[in-house]
Amino acid sequence: MILSLVKADFLKIKRKGMWLLCLIGPFGVVALQMVNYGVRKDYLFEQMDDRWLYYILNINTFTPLAIVLGIVILTSFMASIEDETNAWKQLVALPVSKRAVYLSKFTVVSCIVFLSSVLLFLFMFGYGLTLGMGEDIPYLRLMEYSFLPFFAALPVLGLQLWVATVSKNQAIPVTLGVVGVILAYSASLLPDWVIWKWPSLSNEWGHSYINALLGIGFGVFVYLLGMIDFKRRDVK
Amino acid sequence: MEYIVETKHLTKKFGKEEAVSNLEMKIPKGEIYGFLGPNGAGKTTTIRMLLGLMRPTSGSVQLFGKDMKNNRIDILKNIGSLVENPSYYPHLTAKENLEASRKILNVPKKRIDEVLQQVRLHGVANKKVKGFSLGMKQRLGIAAAMLHQPELLILDEPTNGLDPSGIIEMRQLIQSLPEEYGMTVLISSHLLSEIDQMATRVGVVSKGKMIFQDSIETMRKFAQASIQVKVNDNEAAWRSLLANGQKADLEKESVTLQAEDDGQVAASIRYLVQQGFSIYRVQEEKRSLENIFLEMTKEEQSG
Known part of the structure; x- marks a missing residue:
């Protein structure tokens, strides 16, 4: 049941520009560094002995921003596809559980954001190679800064999807999302417990995997809350 | 008698207001049941509860002899529905719209062409629904409802927005369903003339209460x-x-x-x-x- 729902959901996002968004996000993040390194490559190379690490950290200044923004747009899109002609009623009147309907939406958004992470890895790796920063390529670090922000952002995904699916007016999740993007951008000023800080992968222990694990754990929790609330509500 | 739909003391409150109160609906198998009532009488709310979209405040809904509360998915496998305004995905074609439901219902692909033929939309199967007229969207909604050949078809105001020839076609289609496929049909409307021409049983609802429920002949006797x-x-x-x-x-x-x-x-x-x-x-x-x-x-x- 869940697989057919996911397939149907992938069909529904056809021609909605979501795949383009999936591409633009990681491309944009790397493109910013193309400009940065294009203009002042020599200066940037002097900043740190480990040029690859410095490059990755530069990229990571914008990754959280892009991920949070992407999640806000994708979740709101997902909900608005059903909201537009109130197709929720038709969808829920099919022989599917409401839990599965919610899980399917969550899965589709997660898949797109994860694919973005894969693309980010490829773009980051590809452009890094052209910079000539040495043969010693830090594959592990590249993966860390490509994929861990995704896991760390799962609570934001859960929250945005929840608000987007239960709001009649998409202005509400988008407003929340804008606040989230601002918070994600000012991550360094925030205490560790704020979920919008997590995608930046920084915390007082200095281990990025903590953010990813917290993200998965708390993400599942927020997801469950959203699902229970979605199931409880009447479909208008 | 075997009832396909049976509600007992069905009540739905929105805040303090009772939209549906103590409604007892009984639909025998193979009938075309006309569900009549003025706007805002509680027809759509009742239908939403029949489909499990809304939870009754009290009372129960039984379909095919099973309780809605515990067998929702099982029951919905045998129901096709069109509730109020047709729902569709405007950026998809008619075919893709049906495909989205077909994937979930798990019926063979050829059903899509069959139902499109039945509602005479096969000519525009590959056009985006965005450009359809209201009548075409309505017909697409009915096609989606019939995709899995359900035992019970629930149509809420199905002739809304159709032109006279569309209404006649729809009527003929609906009338043929019980004979050809053994379907039971529930149609709601606020227009009596429409129900009069199709239904074999009538339920009249007003202010959330069922005030008349019997065969159409009995109702006609009043009209002598x-x-x-x-x-x-x-x-x-x-x-x-x-x-x-x-x-x-x-x-x-x-x-x-x-x-x-x-x-x-x-x-x-x-x-x-x-x-x-x-x-x-x-x-x-x-x-x-x-x-x-x-x-x-x-x-x-x-x-």
């Missing part, structure tokens, strides 16, 4: 014609009719005969002539179903 007689002295004529054992009502300018057949009418008139009354007019007054419907819902509202 009465005979009005105008004579020189209405009151004296009325008295002598009553004295003769005839049922009659005295009205302002005429006497109304409650006669069951033509013979009785003839006998009454003959009697009046024999009694020496001058008869000016004998006329038939038909109470339309429309009138009955209005009276029913009016009584409910004033009471």
Whole structure:
């Protein structure tokens, strides 16, 4: 049941520009560094002995921003596809559980954001190679800064999807999302417990995997809350 | 009797307001059930509860003899529905719209072409629904509802937005369903004439209460014609009719005969002539179903 729902959901996002968004996000993040390194490559190379690490950290200044923004747009899109002609009623009147309907939406958004992470890895790796920063390529670090922000952002995904699916007016999740993007951008000023800080992968222990694990754990929790609330509500 | 739909004390409250109260709906198998009521009477709310979109505040819904509460998915496998305005994905083509439901319903792909043919949308199967007229969207909604050949088809105001020829086609399609596929159909409408031409059973709802539920024939009996007689002295004529054992009502300018057949009418008139009354007019007054419907819902509202 869940697989057919996911397939149907992938069909529904056809021609909605979501795949383009999936591409633009990681491309944009790397493109910013193309400009940065294009203009002042020599200066940037002097900043740190480990040029690859410095490059990755530069990229990571914008990754959280892009991920949070992407999640806000994708979740709101997902909900608005059903909201537009109130197709929720038709969808829920099919022989599917409401839990599965919610899980399917969550899965589709997660898949797109994860694919973005894969693309980010490829773009980051590809452009890094052209910079000539040495043969010693830090594959592990590249993966860390490509994929861990995704896991760390799962609570934001859960929250945005929840608000987007239960709001009649998409202005509400988008407003929340804008606040989230601002918070994600000012991550360094925030205490560790704020979920919008997590995608930046920084915390007082200095281990990025903590953010990813917290993200998965708390993400599942927020997801469950959203699902229970979605199931409880009447479909208008 | 085997009921496909049976609700017991079905009640739904929105805040303090009761949208549906103590509704008992019974639909036997193979019937076309017309669910009638003025706008805002609670028809759509009832239908939403039948589909499990809304939870009843109290009471129960049983479909195919199973309780909705615990068998929602099982029950929905045998139901096709179109609730209120048609829902669709405007950026997808007619075919893709049906494909989105088909994937979930798990029926063979050829069903899409079959139902598109049935609602005569096969010519625009690959066009985006965005550009469809309301009638075409409505037909697409009905096609989606019939995709998995359900045992029960629930259509909420299915002829909304259709042009006259579309309405006739829809009517013919709906009427053929019980015979050809053994489907049971529930149609809601606020237009009695529409129900009158399709339904075999009628339920009338007003202010959330079921005020009439029976076969359409029973309802038509209410609509039987009465005979009005105008004579020189209405009151004296009325008295002598009553004295003769005839049922009659005295009205302002005429006497109304409650006669069951033509013979009785003839006998009454003959009697009046024999009694020496001058008869000016004998006329038939038909109470339309429309009138009955209005009276029913009016009584409910004033009471």
